[in-house]
């Protein structure tokens with residue numbers, strides 16, 4: 001599995017670039033057909049046996065290491081000229097091997113929007129079938145129900161490869177979170193994954209209830225099938241370029257394989273050939289980069305980077321959308337542990353690790369799982385917008401201005417932005433979509449300089465899940481190892497920061513509510529008691545808000561004239577056998593963490609590719 005000596009003459013029917021969430025799910029499904037051969041090339045290692053990967057409580061500890069590098073954005077003009085960081089998994093499993101294990105789907109209508117943007121068949125009810133196909137859902141135990149875990153049977157699947165279950169260990173703050181939201185008249189949802197949004201509940205996690213280990217895409221989709229002789233998952237293989245057959249007149253471009261090298265040895269370039277298809281699953285930053293380096297993208301951008309332009313496709317790397325989050329942090333007077341406890345006390349960390357490895361209990365078994373969505377009414381109450389309707393009106397009234405602005409920065413296409421904003425505005429009008437997800441870190445999650453030795457903290461995160469800002473990512477070199485230019489233009493649309501001003505008010509209510517987190521609160525530390533005026537709050541937000549590491553849209557599935565990169569069959573425009581399958585194809589952000597939506601894309605893509613095989617290649 002970690003072979004780096006593949007012979008340069010190797011040929012497979014399907015060659016997949018990137019062994020993350022989508023890449024491994026797709027490889028597993030395609031290789032169910034014994035008549036085809038599949039290779040996955042992943043530039044990172046197989047680290048599934050590392051504590052930092054399999055122990056749920058280690059969430060976040062891989063960030064900033066080689067397993068999950070932080071890639072910098074350009075200085076963000078509307079965020080105090082800061083360069084923010086976007087984390088991306090670089091190992092088998094991709095994001096699912098290093099992420100927070102949080103399992104959400106967002107609302108059904110998030111996916112209806114994809115169809116409304118010109119992608120027949122990509123709607124909520126269709127994708128929800130695929131979401132269920134991913135899951136091996138384990139209903140909550142009586143003890144888990146006791147602490148607030150809820151579920152509806154028909155929202156879940158039972159036969160999928162990814163174990164989804166609730167944690168056994170809950171921090172004491174979790175019950176207080178539920179009490180806070182209940183005090184503020186949030187609806188207690190019967191299941192956070194049933195496709196409705198407004199309300200709160202406990203999320204399940206990608207967790208095997210027997211081993212109490214993370215189930216990432218490698219553990220779920222590949223490890224049980226390593227005996228398949230038609231599937232080769234190659235770690236430590238960096239792909240530097242897609243290769244094409246010489247173009248014949250105006251015929252679509254045909255991918256013939258990939259150029260790769262053992263990670264770290266770029267002077268040892270070799271080739272793996274593809275008989276049928278090459279599929280790029282390198283993530284929302286990696287996929288547009290590989291397309292551009294291979295000559296597919298805006299002709300000007302590609303040529304300026306020293307790459308021969310093969311297909312002039314300006315949508316590549318544009319339409320970038322990302323979630324960003326703000327925090328409200330207070331110290332707490334709880335006597336129990338917080339998420340930071342094991343990281344500041346070596347003795348406790350060691351004791352807990354022994355408890356985890358021996359009994360599968362304790363702090364290392366748990367990960368964030370308290371989440372909610374206010375209705376637009378709850379969010380905007382007492383603000384200038386008053387209601388979702390007013391917010392929608394303001395989006396509509398300024399659409400032309402912003403469509404022209406983003407087109408002038410080459411971040412998007414005027415008609416696309418108009419359509420996206422019209423959909424988003426209508427969701428607010430229906431009081432359906434909330435622009436904010438709120439979630440709890442039962443510990444310190446801020447951006448300041450906490451005194452973790454002497455204080456305990458609790459953090460309410462408020463995530464902007466329907467951003468109006470648009471940005472881009474492009475190459476400026478022909479070398480895959482050179483970082484791309486990443487400019488998400490965070491907060492460039494002023495209504496994004498308006499939402500965070502409103503959600504700070506709400507987060508402050510949640511963290512002080514009693515009964516609720518207010519019972520444990522011994523004083524706000526971030527933004528801080530001194531941040532009271534709206535001007536000060538806006539300035540604090542600009543200087544402290546961070547990426548939630550959920551970029552999408554950079555190889556968008558859209559009609560070509562709207563800036564699309566791939567068709568509804570996920571085929572790159574102008575090619576006959578090159579697809580993109582990962583988070584980059586989402587044409588519009590969803591109100592969810594991205595792992596499950598990305599698995600859903602991969603499951604649906606697998607069916608599309610299997611059908612194409614039957615029609616095109618099977619003799």
Ligand SMILES: Cc1cc2nc3c(=O)[nH]c(=O)nc-3n(C[C@H](O)[C@H](O)[C@H](O)COP(=O)(O)OP(=O)(O)OC[C@H]3O[C@@H](n4cnc5c(N)ncnc54)[C@H](O)[C@@H]3O)c2cc1C
Pocket residue numbers: 017018019020021022023041042043044060063068087088089090091092093094095096098099100101102103104237238239240281282283284286287290480549550581582583584592593594595596598
């Ligand atoms: C730290 C972190 C925490 C997160 N928390 C959550 C969470 O709790 N819940 C949730 O739902 N979502 C979460 N997410 C988001 C989620 O994990 C990602 O959106 C998801 O992994 C995207 O899947 P993907 O298949 O598009 O890309 P990835 O999973 O990132 O996979 C892309 C893979 O391609 C490889 N690759 C890239 N370029 C090349 C190349 N040239 N050659 C070979 N290989 C290449 C990369 O190494 C990577 O393994 C988190 C993300 C991060 C980074």
